[in-house]
Amino acid sequence: MVTNMPSGQNNDNQIASPCVRQCCLDQQDICLGCHRSLDEILAWHTMDQQQKSALLETLQQRAIARKKR
Template identity: 55%
Template sequence: MSVNKEAKPTQNNAVQVASPCIRHCCLDNNDICVGCKRTLQEIIDWQSFDNEQKNAVIRACQSRKAC
């Protein structure tokens, strides 16, 4: 998966996990993005997720891409 995982410091100097978005946004019939493989709900919730949750989403995306 070619995902930009470059960590970026935030205002409080905490390193944030980068979005897996590759700007190829289109949902399939199961509401999964054909570009990054996130579900619609994961896309909506991304900004509110902590790093642990974001890493879990990235792992799920990698699994979805492998199928």
């Protein structure tokens, strides 16, 4: 489920989805908008807070690496 809330914390102290509604997968099934893999997108709703937080850090690094290409 996609919310209208920006990335970060929502009003339930849950980590909001990093989705930026620019969904387009590249050849490696990585979203060009949020930098998540298709598997990460599908698993988001089952992740706990620690897993989501770790993934957000991974996404930041992935975004940086993609910009260097």
